[in-house]
Amino acid sequence: MLSYILRRLAVLPVILLAVSLVIFAILRLAPGDPALSYLRLSQIPPTTENLAIARENLGLDKPLSDQYATWLAKAARLDFGRSYVTGRPVMDEILYYLPATLELAGASLLITLGLSVPMGVAAALRRDTALDHLTRAVAFAGVSIPNFWFGFLLVWLFSVELGWLPPLGRGGLSHLVMPAISLALMSLAVNTRLIRASMLETMHHRFILYARARGVSEGTVVWRHMFVNALIPILTATGMHVGELLGGAVVVESVFSWPGVGRYAVSSIYNRDFPVLQCFMLVMTVIFVVCNLAVDIAYAVADPRMRLGGQGGRA
Amino acid sequence: MIRTLFAKKLTVLALVLAAVLVAMAVFAPLLATTDPDRTDIGRKLEPPSLSEPLGTDHLGRSIYSRLVYGARASLGSVAVIVTAILVLSFVVGGASGYLGGTADAVIMRLCDVILTFPTFILALFLIGILGTGLTNVIIAIVMTHWAWYARMVRGMVLQLRNREHVLAAKVAGTPALLLGARHILPPVAAQMAVLASLDIGHMMLHVSGLSFLGLGVQPPTPEWGVMIGDARQFLRTAPQLMFFPGLMIFLSVMAANILGDALRDRLDPHLVSELDHGH
Numbered sequence: 001m002l003s004y005i006l007r008r009l010a011v012l013p014v015i016l017l018a019v020s021l022v023i024f025a026i027l028r029l030a031p032g033d034p035a036l037s038y039l040r041l042s043q044i045p046p047t048t049e050n051l052a053i054a055r056e057n058l059g060l061d062k063p064l065s066d067q068y069a070t071w072l073a074k075a076a077r078l079d080f081g082r083s084y085v086t087g088r089p090v091m092d093e094i095l096y097y098l099p100a101t102l103e104l105a106g107a108s109l110l111i112t113l114g115l116s117v118p119m120g121v122a123a124a125l126r127r128d129t130a131l132d133h134l135t136r137a138v139a140f141a142g143v144s145i146p147n148f149w150f151g152f153l154l155v156w157l158f159s160v161e162l163g164w165l166p167p168l169g170r171g172g173l174s175h176l177v178m179p180a181i182s183l184a185l186m187s188l189a190v191n192t193r194l195i196r197a198s199m200l201e202t203m204h205h206r207f208i209l210y211a212r213a214r215g216v217s218e219g220t221v222v223w224r225h226m227f228v229n230a231l232i233p234i235l236t237a238t239g240m241h242v243g244e245l246l247g248g249a250v251v252v253e254s255v256f257s258w259p260g261v262g263r264y265a266v267s268s269i270y271n272r273d274f275p276v277l278q279c280f281m282l283v284m285t286v287i288f289v290v291c292n293l294a295v296d297i298a299y300a301v302a303d304p305r306m307r308l309g310g311q312g313g314r315a
Numbered sequence: 316m317i318r319t320l321f322a323k324k325l326t327v328l329a330l331v332l333a334a335v336l337v338a339m340a341v342f343a344p345l346l347a348t349t350d351p352d353r354t355d356i357g358r359k360l361e362p363p364s365l366s367e368p369l370g371t372d373h374l375g376r377s378i379y380s381r382l383v384y385g386a387r388a389s390l391g392s393v394a395v396i397v398t399a400i401l402v403l404s405f406v407v408g409g410a411s412g413y414l415g416g417t418a419d420a421v422i423m424r425l426c427d428v429i430l431t432f433p434t435f436i437l438a439l440f441l442i443g444i445l446g447t448g449l450t451n452v453i454i455a456i457v458m459t460h461w462a463w464y465a466r467m468v469r470g471m472v473l474q475l476r477n478r479e480h481v482l483a484a485k486v487a488g489t490p491a492l493l494l495g496a497r498h499i500l501p502p503v504a505a506q507m508a509v510l511a512s513l514d515i516g517h518m519m520l521h522v523s524g525l526s527f528l529g530l531g532v533q534p535p536t537p538e539w540g541v542m543i544g545d546a547r548q549f550l551r552t553a554p555q556l557m558f559f560p561g562l563m564i565f566l567s568v569m570a571a572n573i574l575g576d577a578l579r580d581r582l583d584p585h586l587v588s589e590l591d592h593g594h
Contacts, residue, residue, distance in 0.1 A: 018428045023440075030444045144569035146520055148527050149543055149561030156554050167550075247435025251524045255547075266528055269443040281440040288433045 004300050008293060019285050020075060023278055024068050030274065035060055037272055041084040080279040085271050090279040094261055098283065100170055101253070101260035105245040107176055108184035112241060116188050120195025121227065127200065135192060142189025147248055151182035151255035168257040179256040183248050187241040194237050198230035205229075231302055239295035243288050322577070329573035336567055340386035347380035351537045360553045369559055372542075373549060378556065381537035382563055388538040389567065392449060392522050392531075396456050397511050403461045404507070405500075408468025412476070413495070423469070426462035434459045435521065442530050452531040456521055460514070467510060471503045509582050513575040516568040523564050539564050 030037075035054040039046045044054075055061050059070055074080070080090045123135040158178065159167035165174050202208065203226060211221050250262030257263070261280060268276035339346060354374040361371040369378040411422040429437075441455035475481055481498045489497070525531040526540030534541060539560040546556035 015431055019431055022428055022432070026441060026444055029441075031446065140572070141565075141569070144516060144565055144572055146523055146527075146540070146543075146561060146564045146568070148524060148540075149557070149564065152543065152547065152550060152557050152561070156550055156557070160551050160554070243433030244435070246433050247439070250435070250439060251528060254528055265439065265443075266530070269439070269447065269530060272443075272446075274444070277440060277443040281436060284436045285432050288436075289431060 001300070005297055008296055012289070012293065015289055016286070019289070020072055020282070021068070023281055023285075024071055027274065027278055028064070034058060034274070037274075038084060041272065075282070080282070081275040083268075083276050084273045085268075085276075090275045093264070093276065094279050094283055097259065097261040097264045100258060101246075101249050101262055103170075103176070104179055104183060104253070104258060104260060105242075105249050107180035108187070108245050108248075109238075109241065111180055111184040112187045112191055113238070115184075116191035116195055117227075120192045121199055121222070123192070123196045124199035124203065125222065132196075135196070139189040139192045139196075142185050142192075145185060147182050147185055148251050148255045150185055151178065151252055154178045154182060155256075170259055179252050179258050182255065183245060183252045186248065187237075187244055191234065191237060191241070194233055195230060198233050199226055202226045202229045228302070232299065235295050235299050235302065239292040242291040246284050246288060322580075325573055326577040329570040329577070332566060332570040333574060336386055336390060336570065339383050340390045343384045343387055347377075347383045349377045349380050351376060351380040351384040352535050353377075360549065360556075362553075363555065370553070370555055372545065372556055373553075378542075378559055381542060382539070382559055384537040385539045385542065385560065385563065386567075388449065388526075388532050388536060389519060389523060389540075389564070392453055393515055393518050396453055396460075396518055396522075397515060399453070399457045400461050400464055401507060401511060403457065404464030404468050405503075407461070408465035409472055409495070409499075409503075411465065412469040412472030419469070423466065426466050429459070429462040430466075432459070435524075438521065438525070439530075442525065447530045447533070449526075449532045452522060452525050456518060460518070464507065464510065468503055468507065471506060472499060475499050475502060505582055509575070509579050512571070512578050515575060516571040519564065519568050519571065 033051075035051050035058055036046055038054050038058060039050055044050055059067055062070075078091050082088060083090050083093060086093065119135050119139075123132045126132055155167045155178065158165045165178055169175055208221060208225055211225050216225075246262075249258075249260060250266060252258065253260040253263040254266060261283075265277060265280040267273075268280070354376055355371070356374065358367075358371050359373055361367055363370045367377055367379065369382065372378055372381070407422060411419045438452075438455040438459045441458060442451050445451040445454065475498070481494065484494055484498055522531060523538070523540030523543075526538050527544045529541075529544060532538035532541050534545070542560035543557055546553070546560070549556050
């Protein structure tokens with residue numbers, strides 16, 4: 001067990017190196033001269049002299065491999081340069097906005113797991129009843145509704161018409177409810193369908209019949225035997241949902257003016273503030289990779305068969 | 316029995332819906348009552364009436380006409396995206412499976428790296444670097460999605476390569492190109508069509524979400540996500556501005572999802588559900 005975990009952890013630096021290489025490569029795709037856009041955003045007149053100084057300061061006169069090495073050495077010290085717009089270190093800015101996003105995504109993950117488990121299990125146990133049909137209809141609608149539209153519908157109903165909840169901003173629980181539900185909708189729907197399907201699949205295994213024959217109580221059969229075995233695909237999906245939630249947060253934050261890192265990243269796209277954008281990209285990817293690693297390890301704990309092959313699902 | 320009948324009815328309904336939406340996109344100039352970009356400040360924010368069935372927006376433009384034209388951007392971009400992803404994944408995944416060795420290893424590691432990123436965030440980053448606009452949104456979504464498909468194509472090619480009928484054709488001296496075209500491409504294409512159809516709804520949501528953020532289709536071009544973005548400031552005074560475009564996205568995505576599911580159940584459900592696992 002320990003050796004499996006250590007082996008998985010050992011791969012982490014390799015993954016992060018590959019990730020950094022891709023981010024650096026994409027940064028070089030930017031059309032136009034970075035020195036020129038730097039000067040324009042810093043409101044310095046783009047004379048030939050200023051351009052040369054900017055190129056030297058930004059290290060653009062060196063070969064690409066040197067630029068990557070410098071960039072990587074700085075990245076390792078969490079130094080991603082300064083925002084073109086505010087002039088402050090971007091890592092500080094990202095860390096300032098990050099807690100709000102983690103709060104939102106975390107609340108959505110809780111809603112997803114907290115609701116999809118009872119809904120999926122109940123639907124599977126009461127297959128083809130009204131409850132099952134309702135659950136499936138809700139799950140089906142959930143994967144088709146754009147989260148930003150659903151957010152506005154909630155605001156319209158609960159803030160404009162009923163006046164129960166604040167329409168925007170961050171504060172207490174009342175501020176969190178609507179954004180968290182909007183963001184959770186998609187993963188909740190996907191998870192509910194998945195739990196229902198994998199419960200139905202394990203239901204027909206012989207060991208379930210055998211457990212019943214031994215006189216094991218129905219509750220134990222459902223949770224200890226069926227659910228634990230149905231858990232594997234749910235774990236994989238949860239790893240993916242972290243990615244969905246981080247991405248979805250960008251859109252939902254905009255709907256509710258939630259002061260998170262996603263909204264900040266979108267504004268940095270309008271401003272072409274590349275240092276902010278690359279730092280955002282790297283931080284989000286690291287969170288995603290670490291969560292998936294945790295899922296992989298949880299996987300091995302839940303299912304001893306996985307320890308040998310160590311094959312994960314789609315990351 | 317009742318279930319399958321219901322499922323069939325639902326599929327037919329989705330098929331009709333999809334046909335209507337595609338017709339909307341194709342025949343937009345015939346169906347629209349006015350020019351979707353024509354502004355008339357004197358008639359702004361009108362509620363639905365006989366002359367304007369769905370009302371007018373904050374610039375006095377016809378919501379109905381804008382919805383009809385909006386089908387073009389939404390459906391058109393997804394069509395381009397899916398085609399590009401399929402072509403790219405066929406070429407790259409096929410080459411990877413066919414060549415094997417170092418080329419295969421390099422291509423697959425590249426795919427692994429791309430799949431390491433959270434998809435939507437990587438797309439966002441690409442758009443941030445390339446600049447906003449529908450073309451760059453399409454490029455970003457293709458670049459972030461092709462790797463998964465390429466890996467699927469490669470897996471299928473490897474599986475098929477050692478099937479008996481393929482080996483028999485090979486022994487009989489069929490040239491490689493013909494072998495690929497006749498025995499490998501058709502079954503792979505069928506499976507990939509199913510996988511792609513299951514993804515269409517998701518991609519529509521991505522495109523409309525990015526447009527809503529102001530990163531995709533640029534105003535004044537009518538697009539459903541942009542229309543919702545424009546409507547946000549009138550949530551209190553004219554909520555109908557936001558209802559209709561959202562409903563259009565919802566219906567399109569739902570139709571695509573129902574048809575994707577139906578297609579999967581119809582074509583070799585076993586293989587696809589296996590491959591689809593965890594997607």
